[in-house]
Amino acid sequence: MAHHNVEPINLHDRASSVTGHWQPQHIHNINDTHSMKLATIQGEFFWHSHPNTDELFYCVSGGPFSIEINRTARTPREAEQLGCDHVAQLRVGDVFCVARGVQHRPVAPLETGIMMIEKIGTVNIGDREGDERTVYVEEK
Amino acid sequence: MAHHNVEPINLHDRASSVTGHWQPQHIHNINDTHSMKLATIQGEFFWHSHPNTDELFYCVSGGPFSIEINRTARTPREAEQLGCDHVAQLRVGDVFCVARGVQHRPVAPLETGIMMIEKIGTVNIGDREGDERTVYVEEK
Numbered sequence: 539m540a541h542h543n544v545e546p547i548n549l550h551d552r553a554s555s556v557t558g559h560w561q562p563q564h565i566h567n568i569n570d571t572h573s574m575k576l577a578t579i580q581g582e583f584f585w586h587s588h589p590n591t592d593e594l595f596y597c598v599s600g601g602p603f604s605i606e607i608n609r610t611a612r613t614p615r616e617a618e619q620l621g622c623d624h625v626a627q628l629r630v631g632d633v634f635c636v637a638r639g640v641q642h643r644p645v646a647p648l649e650t651g652i653m654m655i656e657k658i659g660t661v662n663i664g665d666r667e668g669d670e671r672t673v674y675v676e677e678k
Numbered sequence: 679m680a681h682h683n684v685e686p687i688n689l690h691d692r693a694s695s696v697t698g699h700w701q702p703q704h705i706h707n708i709n710d711t712h713s714m715k716l717a718t719i720q721g722e723f724f725w726h727s728h729p730n731t732d733e734l735f736y737c738v739s740g741g742p743f744s745i746e747i748n749r750t751a752r753t754p755r756e757a758e759q760l761g762c763d764h765v766a767q768l769r770v771g772d773v774f775c776v777a778r779g780v781q782h783r784p785v786a787p788l789e790t791g792i793m794m795i796e797k798i799g800t801v802n803i804g805d806r807e808g809d810e811r812t813v814y815v816e817e818k
Contacts, residue, residue: 544764546772549736566775568795569732572712574773592709596689598771624684631738632686633714635706655708655795 549598552576553651562654562662564675573658573677579603580649584671585617586664587641591657594635595628595644598653602629603646605636614666617641689738692716693791702794702802704817713798713817719743720789724811725757726804727781731797734775735768735784738793742769743786745776754806757781768792 547565553576556563560583562575576598585608595605606622626634636642644652658677663669687705693716696703700723702715716738725748735745746762766774776782784792798817803809 543775544766546737546766546768546774548769548771549773550771565773566734568712568734568775569778569797572708572795574734594706594708594714597686626684626686628686629688631688631690633689633705634686635683635708638709655712657709 549576549651549653553578553599556651559649560662560671561673562675564677565653567658567677568655571658572655573660575654575656575675576651577654578649578651579644579646581646583644584663584666584669585611585614585641585643586666587614587639588656588660588664589639591660592635592638593660594633594655596653597628597630597632597650599630599651600648601646601650602627603644603648603650603652604628605634606643606645607636608641611641614641617643689716689791689793693718693739696791699789700802700811701813702815704815705793707798707817708795711798712795713800715794715796715815716791717794718789718791719784719786721786723784724806724809725751725754725781725783726806727754727779728796728800728804729779731800732775732778733800734773734795736793737768737770737772737790739770739791740788741786741790742767743784743788743790743792744768745774746783746785747776748781751781754781757783
């Protein structure tokens with residue numbers, strides 16, 4: 539059985555206490571297969587996809603922010619060249635799910651607290667192998 | 679691939695538009711295994727557990743509300759007799775995960791909007807077989 543916290547975790551409080559952007563923190567595992575993470579973001583992330591997992595985003599605080607999507611690009615490089623063919627704009631309380639394999643990048647003009655749910659073991663850079671901005675998160 | 683909404687869904691707006699309590703609505707599937715649902719609740723639910731899935735709760739609006747837990751009871755009837763051995767109090771923004779198999783019941787003195795994540799196919803009444811308060815939610 540997964541480790542479970544005895545007391546609730548407040549996502550707003552956690553988001554406001556985070557220093558540094560694009561550094562996911564682990565919140566909870568669900569059923570030993572999925573992981574809930576929290577991050578604060580500001581600025582433009584880079585194009586990537588997660589070939590093996592959907593990635594559900596929830597806007598906790600701040601924002602709004604955008605998730606740029608390219609549904610036809612097969613690699614980060616293609617997405618960079620083609621740009622987005624869809625933009626989801628998320629304000630506080632909004633949920634949006636990026637399907638597995640879909641190239642995307644979050645863009646946050648203002649500091650934003652986001653919660654993400656994806657499979658355990660998912661790395662922030664997705665299919666950008668060896669990128670120096672990789673953050674490994676302990677998920678237990 | 680699961681069906682995915684093209685535009686974000688706002689949990690606050692959905693919670694405020696729901697009429698009726700304890701009637702989960704489907705929001706999203708994640709990876710064809712997990713389901714995000716939303717409900718508004720008020721009053722006391724009944725003791726139950728979900729033998730095959732963790733159940734993650736998030737307090738969207740209203741509240742606070744409690745999740746009463748009994749970690750030793752093996753059936754709803756035992757939990758009713760024993761009462762709770764732990765109470766998690768959730769205010770807006772709080773996340774709390776009830777491990778699979780653990781008897782629990784939400785208690786909401788005030789109307790509260792809650793989001794839940796659990797395996798697809800999970801029924802609200804858990805191991806209370808044949809309870810008339812069963813709600814079947816279409817998850818696609």
